[in-house]
Structure formats: C-alpha cells, structure tokens
Amino acid sequence: DTAVSQTPKYLVTQMGNDKSIKCEQNLGHDTMYWYKQDSKKFLKIMFSYNNKELIINETVPNRFSPKSPDKAHLNLHINSLELGDSAVYFCASSQMTGGNGYTFGSGTRLTVV
C-alpha cells in the first residue's frame, strides 16, 4: 500500500496549458508539502499545508495554486505552463511540522514543450 501517492507519474504538455497534479497520503500525517526538483537536481520547497491550512508559501509564481480539500490530500494546479516549469514535482507528508520523518511520493515528471 503506497504511503504517499502522486498522479500522474509523467506529464507532457504544451506551453500555455493548465494542468493539475494530485497527491494523497494514507499515513495519517497532518502536514503535506510540494517540492520542486529542477534540472540541476536541486530540491526546493514550494508549499506546505498543515491540516488544510497553508503554512509555507515560498516565492512561487501565482500560476501555481495548491489546494488541500482535507489533510490527506494536497493537489497542485498550474496555469499557463511555461518551459521553465519543466521539473520533477514531489509531494511529501510528515506528522506535524517537525523535521523528522518526511515521506516523499515518487514524483511527477513534468515536461513542457
């Protein structure tokens, strides 16, 4: 049983399109995150939600909008996709906001053409 699952695993789309990535965790964690890993393999946090409340919002273009319908789900919607959005997007979860025990999903490889 997958602990943190993301869909889709791969996403190829044209510039200007709008797309969503979904994430679900069955660990009972109350905090979820979106991280972006760029072509240089650098992992950087984008957003964090704790019990459906946004607690971290890094300097991310407002074309990116996270939504958390409940504490087990955190989706990421991206409007007007650009070439520079191509990256691997990882969802993660943890219990509370502590540093321990982040569990990552397997990632969504987004390619914008």
Next chain:
Amino acid sequence: RKEVEQDPGPFNVPEGATVAFNCTYSNSASQSFFWYRQDCRKEPKLLMSVYSSGNEDGRFTAQLNRASQYISLLIRDSKLSDSATYLCVSFGATNKLIFGTGTLLAVQP
C-alpha cells in the same frame, strides 16, 4: 549562497572503500539535520538523522559539529548498492526541510 552546501561530486570509489561526505550550513538557527538518499529517478528517502554526539547505523556514521556548522557522513565498506545521491538536509525555524544539492556517489566493482 545556498543555505546548505555540498560538494556535488561525483565520488567514484571501488567496492569496499570508505568514503566521507561533508556539508556546511549557513543558518545557525537550524535545529536538526538529516541525510537523505536519492536513487536515480526516484524520490528522496531518509537515511539517518544527525546528532552532535555522532550516530551510527551499520556501515553509516553521521556527525554534526554545531560550532563549525558542519555535517558529515561516513560510509564504510562501500557496496554497489550504495551508489546514489546523498542529500544533506537541515530543518529550522522556518519549519521546512532545506536540501543541499546532493553528492553523487558511484561505487565501482
């Protein structure tokens, strides 16, 4: 300057070798530290936490020096399966994991 800095490598070592990775962090308010491992095209996975007293998990030893803001990971008796990217990670007052850029290890037969 990145908040967590690592030598990107690659470190090419023969099987059985001992290899050490170093990492420095710039935010003295960072509270806890970790090493994560990331295999090619996979997600990062927690390898071990890092404590000032030093901690060991089998062939892996991690050490934290708060005075120098320096973290290390030692791998003894390297196996082919140790080949991966090792990510140094801090956690602090901003309530988020800050990742280094990772050090690539390639263990050769």
